[in-house]
Amino acid sequence: MVYMKNLTAADFLLCLSLPLRIAHYGSTSVIVWQLYCSFGASALFLNMYASILFMCYVAANRYLKIVRPSGTHVLQSVRTANIVSMVTWVCLLAPSVAYNILFFITQKPLTSIPRHCGLFFSASVSLMFKIIHTFSAIIFLLVSISLVFFYYSTSRRVLQAQQSQLASSEKLVKSRRNMLVLVSIFCVCFAPYHLVRVPFVFLLNSCTVGPVLYYLKEAATMLSVFNVCLDPLVYFFLSKTFWDKVRKASRRANIQQANTESQSTEVKLSIIKSRATSQTSEL
Template sequence: MNDSQANASFKCVRDISVTSVLFPWLYSIIFILALLLNSMAAWVFFTIPSKSTFMVFLKNVVVADLLMTLTIPLRVMSDTGVGGHPLRAFHCRYSAVLFYVTMYISIILLGLISLDRYLKIVRPFGKGVLQRVWVGQALSGVVWVVMLSLALPNVILSDQPPRYSNGRIKCTSMKSQAGLDWHEGFIYFVQVIFWGTLALMIFCYTFISKKVYESYRASKSSSQAATRKTKAKVFVVVAVFFVCFAPYHFSRVPYTMTQTGNAISKCRVKNGLYIAKETTLWLSATNVCLDPLIYVFLCSMFRNRLMAVLQRKPLHKGDSPTATSTQLSQMTNNRLVGPPK
């Protein structure tokens, strides 16, 4: 009986011809670019004091992106068979979990950044509780603790002897039944996180864009050129977020159903969902290369410090513009992109 169940379980052989050849190269490109960009971002950010919740959230995104980047080499070696089965088992149990959890920590932090920019427009003349630095630090800490705690059972419950499919360890085979149930529940939970964060970002940036446009009209500035510039700034986060993460979250749930149950039985469909998941997951991973665009567009302090580094000259307080109190449009724009140095 057990043998027949095992044979039925592995009757559908996973097609890894693409994932074991193409994706290691694609992930290697991401790793090189992300390591360079995020190392530079970390070096710049940690020379800037954390005087706002905006800066606190951005620094935490950099840390999450760096940790996610450092898991990529293990994924590449696992997919190409370097290190054999022990490395594959290590990747399944530890580094893959860290890859996913840091991705969702980054997603939540991007949502908090959007909320922070929204509050800057709603309450431009005073700081609410959510805009205090210590609250930003506490929220960031809670995000890290909660997400790591929820991911920990995926490590602990991957305690079964590994089984092989097509000569390679199948990660879900290392999970107990409780582990499979937790894995499925965690996937549904992070789906709620993603779509909820996306809705929050659309709301916040739609409102911000409306306010900025109104301020340009009130100040009788060249609204057409100003509006184009503003839209580029306020929607870069939403665009990066949607392009990177939405395709993966469309494909993840049906793929999870092939891992944890028998709702999908056709082998061709299972392999198609596996390829779709791997392709969209790689697209999600490109976010670690695109997040630095957000820093450049939305954080003037980061932008000024980076330009000073690239031009190899010291940054003085007078090198960058300050907010003009007589122009509502400039004030609103400064609140949107973060405080100037």
């Protein structure tokens, strides 16, 4: 549940950064572009890779529940989850803050509207930009391999349980389905972005390829942001606490509706009785 909460926080912060990204498309202000290329870009990086890593942690946690159903592994403790979450945020915040500081210290003065953020970059910022995205691509690759491993291992355990006709096979099938949902969302949202983003970073100033990659990158970015809409499926399928809260809310709503209906029925009966009494007295 700790990783789910952090995933929700990453999605929420990503939503907060979207207005600045939307504003820069139609803006003719250099200041808006500066804000977008500094805070907007780093916010997108921070929250996107937070989502990627926390999705990996969720998958790892689900896998450990299959391998260690007793929950005795140290990685399954709440304390460990809190520490991992805190370290993740710090590790992602550090390059984001460093990028912003270096961006404003060394940015190139511009009088016209730039076509892309690369025109603001000095040599040092451009180098840092490439290093950050190279490491980001490595993170994405490692997470992808991990998710495939978790899904493959879960599927193999399901097959073994079905062949042995174990009672837990139904539960394992459900776990495999949940893992498939997670892997599918991850691949749909983040794979196209990284396939386009890495070439774009290194061919940013190319006159021939640059513009094409820019539009492909923007389209892939919009697809990656769509992750915010798909993450509720993760909560829906993987979070037992989420299910419990939905059931409680539904039960509470049904009780309130029943109380309202009973009160309205009582009011109607009292009105009918009062009318009957008044008619009797008139007679």
